Amino acid sequence: MKQLAIVSGKGGTGKTSLTAAIAALAQPTVTADCDVDAADLHLILRPETKAAHELEGGFKACLDKKRCLLCGQCAALCRYGAISEDIRVDAFECEGCGVCADHCPVQAITLTRQKAGDWFESETRFGPMVHARLGIAQENSGKLVARIRNRAREIAAERNLSLLLIDGPPGIGCPVISAVTGVDLVLAITEPTPSGIHDLRRVLELTRHFRIPVGVCVNKADLNPEQTKAVATLAPTEGAAYLGAIPFDNIVTRAMIAGKSLPEFGDHPVTAAIVQIWQRVERMLHDR
Numbered sequence: 582m583k584q585l586a587i588v589s590g591k592g593g594t595g596k597t598s599l600t601a602a603i604a605a606l607a608q609p610t611v612t613a614d615c616d617v618d619a620a621d622l623h624l625i626l627r628p629e630t631k632a633a634h635e636l637e638g639g640f641k642a643c644l645d646k647k648r649c650l651l652c653g654q655c656a657a658l659c660r661y662g663a664i665s666e667d668i669r670v671d672a673f674e675c676e677g678c679g680v681c682a683d684h685c686p687v688q689a690i691t692l693t694r695q696k697a698g699d700w701f702e703s704e705t706r707f708g709p710m711v712h713a714r715l716g717i718a719q720e721n722s723g724k725l726v727a728r729i730r731n732r733a734r735e736i737a738a739e740r741n742l743s744l745l746l747i748d749g750p751p752g753i754g755c756p757v758i759s760a761v762t763g764v765d766l767v768l769a770i771t772e773p774t775p776s777g778i779h780d781l782r783r784v785l786e787l788t789r790h791f792r793i794p795v796g797v798c799v800n801k802a803d804l805n806p807e808q809t810k811a812v813a814t815l816a817p818t819e820g821a822a823y824l825g826a827i828p829f830d831n832i833v834t835r836a837m838i839a840g841k842s843l844p845e846f847g848d849h850p851v852t853a854a855i856v857q858i859w860q861r862v863e864r865m866l867h868d869r
Contacts, residue, residue: 588769617698630701663675773808825854
């Protein structure tokens with residue numbers, strides 16, 4: 582089984598649209614939506630949920646008002662300001678450090694595990710999918726991404742599927758590291774702008790640090806041909822393969838509104854460009 586992670590240095594570069602298009606071209610495949618902070622791959626793949634599981638989050642302080650003496654010691658010790666003077670716990674401010682519970686003279690405060698959201702095992706028209714939905718203001722971490730990815734890998738092994746396709750989070754933080762560590766190839770998608778190139782450099786520094794092969798493609802390439810050429814020049818100097826450019830086209834938005842991947846939406850220059858990129862990705866995966 583090969584693992585391909587599609588990432589970008591920032592959100593909004595077209596990463597999810599590219600992931601959905603490759604899922605259509607590579608089917609059957611297992612897809613893992615590891616962008617759990619802003620999961621939207623399901624809008625295109627329209628998964629049918631087969632199993633749902635709760636996501637356990639961090640701990641929060643829980644106050645037993647019947648036991649509380651209103652001594653104020655917990656409020657004085659809380660460095661996050663999560664406990665008010667009238668001894669009320671603000672769950673959004675609480676970091677679950679446990680100082681209040683440790684120092685309460687009557688054990689009126691306990692730490693309780695919170696539900697962070699849900700994660701799902703689903704079926705799509707291109708194959709199985711594992712994805713998650715975080716609750717409001719819940720914290721994402723590499724552990725959550727690893728859980729999604731590990732289950733997707735297990736499903737791939739169970740069904741003898743040859744490709745695990747990972748829609749990675751944007752940026753270069755802990756969730757991204759969890760999404761790309763140990764994959765066979767990273768496909769980085771960027772935009773032809775100075776900020777896009779800046780973010781791409783950070784992604785390439787990350788993949789180089791973990792010694793992960795990486796290919797680069799440019800979305801909306803014809804909006805700034807000079808910057809697109811700059812990306813094509815930059816990639817090999819940073820140890821990456823330049824895999825091609827995708828033109829700007831409103832057909833991408835129309836396909837998203839219709840809930841379809843680009844290959845399903847007809848023959849267009851955008852689709853042709855993605856097909857070429859996928860063929861190059863396939864060759865790189867085959868050589869791994």
